[in-house]
Amino acid sequence: MNLTYLYEQLYRWWEQNKRVLPWRDTTDAYAIWLSEIILQQTRVQQGTDYYLRFVRRWPTVDELAAADEQEVLREWQGLGYYSRARNLYRSAQMIVERGWQPFPRTFDQIRQLPGIGDYTAGAIASFAYDMPYPAMDGNVYRVVARLFDADEPFDTSHGKRRFHELIMQLLDRQHPGLFNAAIMEFGALQCTPTLTDTETGESRCDSCPIGELCAARRHGTAALLPVRKPRPQLRKRYLNYTIYLAEQDGRTYTLIHQRTGRDIWQHLWEFPLAESEGALLPLPEGSTAVDLKHTLSHQQLYARFRKQTVRELPDIPDTRRVALDELDEYGLSRLTLIALEKLKLF
Ligand code: SF4
Numbered sequence: 001m002n003l004t005y006l007y008e009q010l011y012r013w014w015e016q017n018k019r020v021l022p023w024r025d026t027t028d029a030y031a032i033w034l035s036e037i038i039l040q041q042t043r044v045q046q047g048t049d050y051y052l053r054f055v056r057r058w059p060t061v062d063e064l065a066a067a068d069e070q071e072v073l074r075e076w077q078g079l080g081y082y083s084r085a086r087n088l089y090r091s092a093q094m095i096v097e098r099g100w101q102p103f104p105r106t107f108d109q110i111r112q113l114p115g116i117g118d119y120t121a122g123a124i125a126s127f128a129y130d131m132p133y134p135a136m137d138g139n140v141y142r143v144v145a146r147l148f149d150a151d152e153p154f155d156t157s158h159g160k161r162r163f164h165e166l167i168m169q170l171l172d173r174q175h176p177g178l179f180n181a182a183i184m185e186f187g188a189l190q191c192t193p194t195l196t197d198t199e200t201g202e203s204r205c206d207s208c209p210i211g212e213l214c215a216a217r218r219h220g221t222a223a224l225l226p227v228r229k230p231r232p233q234l235r236k237r238y239l240n241y242t243i244y245l246a247e248q249d250g251r252t253y254t255l256i257h258q259r260t261g262r263d264i265w266q267h268l269w270e271f272p273l274a275e276s277e278g279a280l281l282p283l284p285e286g287s288t289a290v291d292l293k294h295t296l297s298h299q300q301l302y303a304r305f306r307k308q309t310v311r312e313l314p315d316i317p318d319t320r321r322v323a324l325d326e327l328d329e330y331g332l333s334r335l336t337l338i339a340l341e342k343l344k345l346f
Contacts, residue, residue: 001147001169001170001213002213003170003172005212005213006170006210006213007172007175007179009209009210010179010182010183010186010209010210011178011182012209013182013186013190013209013210014178014181014182014185014186017185017189017190018181018182018185019044019185019189021035021044021048022035022048022051022052023035023051024181027127027128027129028102028103028128029102029103029104029124029128029129030060030061030102030103031055032123032124032127032128033091033103033110033120033124034051034054034055034088035047035051036120036123036124037084037087037088037115037120038050038051038054038079038084039051040081040084040120041080041081041084042079042080046079047079050075050076050079053075054075057075060101060102061092061095061096061101061102061103062096062101064088064089064092065089065092065093065095065096067089069086069089070330070331072085072088072089073085073086073267073268073331074328074329074330074331076331077328077331077332077334077337078334078337079334080333080334082265082266082267082268082331082333083115083266084115086266086267087113087114087115087116088115090114090115091113091114091115091116094112094113094114095113103124103128105129106125107121107122107125107131107133110124110125118136119135119136119137120135121133122134122135122136122180123135123137123180126176126177126179126180127177127180127181128177130175130176130177131176132171132173132176133176134164134167134168134171134176134180135180135184136163136164136167137184137187138187139183139184139185139186139187139188139191140167140180140183140184140187141154141163141226142187142191142193142225142226143183143186143187143191144163144166144167144170144226145163145216145225145226145227146191146214146215146216146217146221146222146225146226147170147210147213147214147215147216148166148215149215149216149218149219149221149225150162150163150166150225150226151221151224151225151227152227153226153227153228153229154226154227154228155228155229156229159229170183186210190204190208190209191204191208192204194223195222195223205217205222232298234295234298234299234300235298235299235300236299236300236302237275237299237300237301237302238275238276238277238278238279238280238281238302238303239273239275239301239302239303239304240273240274240275240276240280240281240303240304240306241270241271241272241273241303241304241305241306241336241339242271242272242274242306242308243271243305243306243307243308243339243343243345244271244272244308244310244313244314245307245308245309245310245324246309246310246311246312246313251323251324251325252323252324253313253321253322253323253324254271254313254321254322254323254324254327255271255272255313255314255316255319255320255321255322256269256270256271256272256319256320256322256327256330257269257270257271257272257273257316257318257319257320258318258320264296264299265333267331268331268332268333268336269330269331269332269336270332270333270336271305271336272316272319280302280304281304283304283306287306287307287308288306288307288343289304289305289306289307290304290305290339290342290343291303291304292304292305292335292338292339292342294334294335301335303335303339305336305339305340305342305343307343307345324345324346327340327346328346
């Protein structure tokens with residue numbers, strides 16, 4: 001691989017095409033870390049608003065560590081995957097406890113923070129400190145698989161090692177931060193999963209600035225790469241929620257409870273739940289409900305949110321009586337928020 005040519009072409013492409021994003025203007029490791037955690041499994045546009053809110057509200061790790069966990073969860077509301085928010089908070093506390101402020105300085109320290117894998121640690125170390133670590137996100141795996149025409153699954157332990165070797169052959173030791181940012185962006189915008197340009201209908205490979213180096217383009221295999229290992233079956237769950245609604249003094253009250261135990265949405269609040277086997281429970285005639293399908297990494301959820309208007313709220317253990325207009329003070333799952341919106345209750 002002609003690396004001089006690769007860097008020249010890639011960096012020129014980057015200068016002409018990169019998106020202007022707030023975390024790209026900074027080398028503040030704390031801010032970069034926030035952006036990376038927020039952007040995991042979140043679209044850039046949505047993530048940007050959250051990022052700006054978080055850095056404004058908690059501009060340093062000390063301030064985040066001193067916050068109340070429920071407040072952090074509330075600020076996170078709508079982003080989903082709440083374990084990320086909890087890890088963010090736990091990490092901030094760990095950094096302060098260990099005296100690593102303003103932010104850990106080595107790859108190994110960064111890697112020890114909860115919720116941080118090789119990708120995020122590499123991204124922070126290279127963007128903030130220009131350390132020569134790769135940052136392999138899904139976009140980079142795709143570009144690497146195609147440049148080398150590597151057709152083994154990248155998400156097995158063997159595959160990960162192989163792809164790590166390949167990216168280390170490419171990494172620009174002089175400018176690792178620039179290289180990682182550029183190749184990630186290149187995967188996001190140019191070397192996309194579907195290679196057809198939606199506007200022109202042409203293959204992006206035809207206008208690719210590094211196409212001459214690309215083995216998959218030469219072999220006609222680009223659209224088939226990268227290869228994943230076969231997915232295991234998702235566990236199906238059926239969740240039947242009841243939204244009790246009782247009017248009192250011009251306000252509407254409902255019941256919620258906090259999730260406990262080792263399960264999804266730990267510590268978040270939700271409506272009284274009955275989980276059923278094999279199917280959702282039948283809906284009583286005349287009831288208003290909304291059915292939602294929600295996919296988590298290992299589970300397929302089928303959820304039914306049923307409104308039930310009552311004169312008095314029933315006595316259900318471990319529930320709390322709250323007014324509907326106070327619900328936003330509680331950390332609710334994304335699914336619950338969607339249901340509330342669809343039922344026009346929020
Ligand atoms: S030629 Fe096509 S597959 Fe190869 S790097 Fe360029 S866009 Fe990606």
